[in-house]
Amino acid sequence: MHSKPQLLAWVTCDGVHIDPATGKHTLLGIFSNIGAAQFPFVHPYMIWFLTLTDCGPGQHRLRISMAMGNETPRPMIERMFESVSPLHRINLINDIRNLVFPQPGVYSILVEIDDEPLLATDLTVTN
Template structure:
């Protein structure tokens, strides 16, 4: 039996730079709120950066869903990734392009690995 995957990092930011020599990730412009003059609003570009650990070796599915009502979330990202060992720290960069928000307020985000919920952060949209 293996342990549940653990989410070590979840950040919304403007970009991620990966140093070719060291492999280090530099996160640029971290934020938790989005301002818009009018709604519906479209955010041109953001990155959802996450780091996982305790993921059993093998292929896995990441799903990220979003919505105003935490009980009615819409899948936004579905992608596979590989873990080589439960000891690995797996960085996953999700580039979000032209993400639409119909109204201001709090949006729930659900992060799942292999249908196992890990975290439900929130993103706040303000006028």
């Protein structure tokens, strides 16, 4: 039996710089809500950054879905990644471009690894 992957970090930000010499990640412009003057609003670019551990060796699938209210969550990101060992920490940088928010409100976000939910959080969009 293998352990369930653990989510160590979930951050919404404007950018991620990776130092070529050290491999260190610097997160730029961290935010937790969005303000818009009018709706529908298109957010041009953001990053959903996450750090995982306890992923068994091999290929895994990340899915990040989003919904408002009682809507069916819509997959925004689906991608494969590889784990060498459950001891490794895996940083995944997910670019989100031209994300449309039809109205102000609380948008729920669901993060899954191999169809197992790891995190349910939200993003508030106000006017």
